[in-house]
Amino acid sequence: MVITSHFIDCEWKLHKRILSFGMIPDHKGETIGKIIESCLLEWGIEKVFTITVDNASANKVAIDYVKRKMKIWNESKLVLGGNFLHVRCCAHIINLIVSEGLKDMNDSIVRIRNAVQYVRSSPSRLQKFRNCIEHERIESQSIVVLDVPTRWNSTYLMLSTALKFQKAFDRLLEDDGRYGLYFSELESGKKRVGPPKDDDWGNAKVFVQFLHVFYDITMKFSASLYVTFNMFFHELCSIATELSTLANSGDFLLCEMAVAMKSKFDKYWGKIEDVNKLLIIALVLDPRYKLDYVKFCFGDLFDKNKVNEMTYDIKELLIKLYEFYNGVDNISSSDQVSRSIPLENEGDMGKVNENVDFRLDRLKKIKKMK
Numbered sequence: 001m002v003i004t005s006h007f008i009d010c011e012w013k014l015h016k017r018i019l020s021f022g023m024i025p026d027h028k029g030e031t032i033g034k035i036i037e038s039c040l041l042e043w044g045i046e047k048v049f050t051i052t053v054d055n056a057s058a059n060k061v062a063i064d065y066v067k068r069k070m071k072i073w074n075e076s077k078l079v080l081g082g083n084f085l086h087v088r089c090c091a092h093i094i095n096l097i098v099s100e101g102l103k104d105m106n107d108s109i110v111r112i113r114n115a116v117q118y119v120r121s122s123p124s125r126l127q128k129f130r131n132c133i134e135h136e137r138i139e140s141q142s143i144v145v146l147d148v149p150t151r152w153n154s155t156y157l158m159l160s161t162a163l164k165f166q167k168a169f170d171r172l173l174e175d176d177g178r179y180g181l182y183f184s185e186l187e188s189g190k191k192r193v194g195p196p197k198d199d200d201w202g203n204a205k206v207f208v209q210f211l212h213v214f215y216d217i218t219m220k221f222s223a224s225l226y227v228t229f230n231m232f233f234h235e236l237c238s239i240a241t242e243l244s245t246l247a248n249s250g251d252f253l254l255c256e257m258a259v260a261m262k263s264k265f266d267k268y269w270g271k272i273e274d275v276n277k278l279l280i281i282a283l284v285l286d287p288r289y290k291l292d293y294v295k296f297c298f299g300d301l302f303d304k305n306k307v308n309e310m311t312y313d314i315k316e317l318l319i320k321l322y323e324f325y326n327g328v329d330n331i332s333s334s335d336q337v338s339r340s341i342p343l344e345n346e347g348d349m350g351k352v353n354e355n356v357d358f359r360l361d362r363l364k365k366i367k368k369m370k
Helices: 029-043 057-076 090-101 107-120 123-136 152-175 177-182 199-219 231-247 252-271 278-284 289-302 306-327 333-338 355-370
Strands: 004-010 015-023 049-051 086-088
Touching: 004 029, 015 029, 029 057, 029 306, 049 057, 057 086, 057 306, 086 090, 090 152, 090 199, 090 231, 107 123, 107 152, 107 177, 107 199, 123 152, 152 177, 152 199, 199 231, 199 252, 231 252, 231 278, 231 289, 278 289, 278 306, 289 306
Parallel strands: 049 086
Antiparallel strands: 004 015
């Protein structure tokens, strides 16, 4: 188990440090909690804003254990009593959502995987494939990669790369007799699926376009050189919009995948009340967006009454957070903080992604009409 610390120094530079890395005797929640406790004690760390873990049930037990111990150490240093200490790993949730959609693997993906597997199975086969690439005059510095079937992001990379070499695979069927025979062999008692046909490549293009959104979001959440806390609510709205659009599309395959993924999305993020609200507070504190933008995004997800309720809750939490830090740091003037964290102004917006830009444009138009 690895324990990593993320913090900002007095010069506002983001740091990432591995505090502990080692084997654990078991995966029980209390065991994990005790290891985290020992690590914090060893490093003399008393101030912990949040702890991010994946969605294993044992991790909730572990965080509850750490919270109890930190209250004993010094409850005044536990932000808001530790009520928001537990953060579920967003990248892990996205992995669960997409994996649900790809659970019943489409035959087109299997055919392409088998074709890639043939090419990558020996140096001589790979060289024949390179010859086909040259003959088809395909210019690319990359080469096909085989995926790990249980890792959807590797399947995305396999498909997106293989699509560049569709003509080379077609050429390989003509130039390499063993390639065609490969698909007549038995695998686990059944004839191997393949080679990929035009319909399979068409389906692959759809899959790549579909998975690209989730791949980009996962890469953003997995970054370590910049803060990602303020990105969460952007991407939650983007995923909700994308799944809703695909579920109502005319493509049966995409619709089926989107519906399956939406059920998993609703399990973890369907009830906004269950989402750690500090993830939304982070967006309010981003001077490019602030509370107006968050309230506007609520409008895309909820009815008017729910929007007002959620906006009120976020403002109340922001006030409580200010009062906590005011008490800890003994800040004398609330004016100084209110100037640095304005709530209602829109602020300048840099380019983040198309979905964010689209929502901001809509917000600006609404403001002009008032």
